[in-house]
Amino acid sequence: xxxxxxxxxxxxxxxxxxxxxxxxxxxxxxxxxxxxxxxxxxxxxxxxxxxxxxxxxxxxxxxxxxxxxxxxxxxxxxxxxxxxxxxxxxxxxxxxxxxxxxxxxxxxxxxx
Amino acid sequence: xxxxxxxxxxxxxxxxxxxxxxxxxxxxxxxxxxxxxxxxxxxxxxxxxxxxxxxxxxxxxxxxxxxxxxxxxxxxxxxxxxxxxxxxxxxxxxxxxxxxxxxxxxxxxxxxxxx
Numbered sequence: 299x300x301x302x303x304x305x306x307x308x309x310x311x312x313x314x315x316x317x318x319x320x321x322x323x324x325x326x327x328x329x330x331x332x333x334x335x336x337x338x339x340x341x342x343x344x345x346x347x348x349x350x351x352x353x354x355x356x357x358x359x360x361x362x363x364x365x366x367x368x369x370x371x372x373x374x375x376x377x378x379x380x381x382x383x384x385x386x387x388x389x390x391x392x393x394x395x396x397x398x399x400x401x402x403x404x405x406x407x408x409x410x
Numbered sequence: 411x412x413x414x415x416x417x418x419x420x421x422x423x424x425x426x427x428x429x430x431x432x433x434x435x436x437x438x439x440x441x442x443x444x445x446x447x448x449x450x451x452x453x454x455x456x457x458x459x460x461x462x463x464x465x466x467x468x469x470x471x472x473x474x475x476x477x478x479x480x481x482x483x484x485x486x487x488x489x490x491x492x493x494x495x496x497x498x499x500x501x502x503x504x505x506x507x508x509x510x511x512x513x514x515x516x517x518x519x520x521x522x523x524x525x
Contacts, residue, residue, distance in 0.1 A: 334514075339518065339519075340516075340518055340519075341414070341501050341503070341516025341517050341518055341519055342453070342501075342514075342516050343515075343516065344513045344514065347513070386452075386453065398455075398514070400452055400453040401452070402452035402453075403452065403453075
């Protein structure tokens with residue numbers, strides 16, 4: 299079993315819809331949770347970062363962490379075609395980039 | 411800042427040949443990482459450096475892979491001899507710790523095809 303599980307998709311939704319992306323994990327020691335966005339033929343870029351449980355909002359994006367269920371989510375409101383990308387969840391036990399474990403990524407397509 | 415710069419963007423080679431991938435990290439970043447991304451295995455950490463010193467190479471698949479960082483602004487990942495199963499996108503990333511230890515800045519990657 300992988301430490302981090304993520305549905306690969308693809309997920310296709312119409313423009314303006316609310317998108318929900320999710321990951322589950324098995325290691326209860328994870329404390330730092332991230333979402334990276336990766337456009338085609340580009341490297342991943344950090345989108346959201348949260349520590350421990352709770353919600354964090356940044357514009358149209360909300361990251362949610364439920365440590366009791368070992369479940370994290372990324373919500374995108376008012377989705378735009380420019381949001382079409384692969385979204386990778388990532389997590390680590392330490393505040394150190396050397397220990398980040400990535401999910402396999404979910405491909406998201408927003409239809410105009 | 412130009413970001414993390416990788417070269418070449420694409421590399422096509424034949425099995426058995428030597429391949430060298432190059433990376434220039436963001437100036438001032440003291441951590442450098444090499445990742446490999448495939449459909450089957452996702453994003454895997456191969457090796458990382460701190461202040462030009464290799465810290466953890468446990469992700470390097472086998473002795474055919476080697477990485478060097480001769481100075482703070484340059485790193486190479488070498489595969490010798492290359493095999494078809496090495497075909498993947500190889501990313502270099504850099505980071506500054508503390509303060510942004512959890513934020514990795516990725517290059518655009520090198521698409522490697524071994525025939």
